[in-house]
Each structure stands twice: as C-alpha cells, then as structure tokens.
Amino acid sequence: MLRALMLVLSLALMGPALAHSDSKWTKGPQGGHIVDAGGGKQHWELVASGNELTLYVLDANEKPMPDANAGSVKGLVLLGGKTYNVKFRPAGGNVWRASGEFSAAKGMKVVITTDNVGGQSFQARLAPLN
Numbered sequence: 001m002l003r004a005l006m007l008v009l010s011l012a013l014m015g016p017a018l019a020h021s022d023s024k025w026t027k028g029p030q031g032g033h034i035v036d037a038g039g040g041k042q043h044w045e046l047v048a049s050g051n052e053l054t055l056y057v058l059d060a061n062e063k064p065m066p067d068a069n070a071g072s073v074k075g076l077v078l079l080g081g082k083t084y085n086v087k088f089r090p091a092g093g094n095v096w097r098a099s100g101e102f103s104a105a106k107g108m109k110v111v112i113t114t115d116n117v118g119g120q121s122f123q124a125r126l127a128p129l130n
Contacts, residue, residue, distance in 0.1 A: 025130045030056055033130065037114070037122040044112060048104035048128035053077075055088055055096040057117055064094040071116030073098075079108040104129060 028034030028045035032054070037044050042065065043058040053075060057068035073088035073096045088096035096117075102108075106129045113123045 025127060028056070029062075030054070032056075033126045033128045034058075034062075035124050035126055037112075037124045038120055041120060042118060042122060044124060044126065046110055046112065046126040046128045048108065048110070050104060051099050051102055052104075053086065053088070053098045053100075053110065053128070054091070055098075055112060057094045057096070057114075059118075065118045066094070068094040068118050069096075071114060071118075071121075073112065073114050073117060075113070076111040077102050077108060078110070079105060106130065 026034050030045055030047050032045045032047035034043055034045040040060055042060070043062050045056040045058065047054045047056075055073060057065045059065045069090040069092070075086040075088060075098055077084040077086060077100060079102050084100045084102045086098040086100040088098040091097040108129060109125055109127050111123065111125050115121045
C-alpha cells in the first residue's frame with residue numbers, strides 16, 4: 001500500500017516538471033512550441049513558417065525577457081532525414097530570427113543552443129509544428 005501511495009505521489013509531483021518538456025507539446029502565445037529552458041529559468045517559444053524560425057525568449061513567468069538580445073543563438077533543424085544548421089540573429093526585444101535551406105513541416109525538430117542570452121546559456125529541443 002505504501003508503494004502504491006509513493007508511486008501516485010511521485011507521478012503527481014512530476015506533472016509540473018513536465019509542463020513544458022518535449023514529451024508534452026504545449027502551445028505558446030505566438031502559436032509555437034513552448035518549452036522550459038534551464039530548469040524553468042527561461043521559457044522559449046519557437047515558431048516555424050516556410051524557411052524561417054522565430055524564437056521568443058521569456059523569463060520564468062513567461063514574460064518577455066528584457067535583455068534577451070545579447071549573446072548568441074544557433075539551431076540544428078532536423079527534417080526529413082536531413083540536418084540544417086542555422087544561426088539566429090537578434091530581431092529586437094526578446095525575439096531572434098533565422099532562416100535556412102529547409103521548408104518547415106510537421107514533424108520537424110529544432111535543437112536550440114543559446115550562449116549568454118539573458119545572461120545564461122541553455123539547450124533545448126523543440127517541435128514547432130506538432
């Protein structure tokens with residue numbers, strides 16, 4: 001009985017930890033995939049359209065991060081068995097944009113790596129069109 005209770009409690013506590021993980025696709029305010037980055041220190045939303053990617057960097061409360069345009073962001077697009085490297089450029093405020101030789105499609109995955117964005121560096125995998 002104690003084992004069953006411990007299992008139920010551990011599963012209940014895991015729910016919030018997985019709220020924005022890749023295992024559960026969560027739609028962000030811009031319509032893209034939103035995930036926790038750095039254990040919830042930042043939230044990222046990735047929107048894909050055509051050959052363009054737009055990354056929104058949010059704080060722990062999902063508000064635009066004011067100092068998000070410092071540092072660098074790179075991405076690895078995985079689509080149709082091919083890999084495309086993209087470099088994001090600051091687009092003002094908390095927004096970064098990139099484009100590449102791909103056409104966004106359902107099932108694509110993008111691994112985002114930031115270096116000193118908002119004073120921190122993280123990596124996460126997003127699926128903007130699921």
